[in-house]
Amino acid sequence: MAYSIEFSVEFEKSMKKLKKKDNALFEHIQKKLIELVQNPEHYKPLKNVLAGFRRLHFGNFVLIYKIEGNKVMIISLEHHEGAY
Numbered sequence: 001m002a003y004s005i006e007f008s009v010e011f012e013k014s015m016k017k018l019k020k021k022d023n024a025l026f027e028h029i030q031k032k033l034i035e036l037v038q039n040p041e042h043y044k045p046l047k048n049v050l051a052g053f054r055r056l057h058f059g060n061f062v063l064i065y066k067i068e069g070n071k072v073m074i075i076s077l078e079h080h081e082g083a084y
Contacts, residue, residue: 003037007074014077040072
């Protein structure tokens with residue numbers, strides 16, 4: 001199944017900041033987003049308040065996303081301490 005990807009405004013702001021601070025991590029996230037679109041159900045589903053969302057770790061950062069039909073919605077990219 002082919003998935004499309006959609007970014008939240010919050011995620012786009014986080015990526016702009018990250019590109020200025022840590023370009024290597026920025027590029028790593030871009031590569032992982034390609035993998036994510038190909039198989040979004042591979043990564044861990046969250047529970048409790050964040051039920052219905054999934055996560056993907058990048059070192060100290062967590063990408064939170066949601067699958068809706070054939071669309072992957074990227075919600076946020078935050079430091080682990082503030083993500084949950």
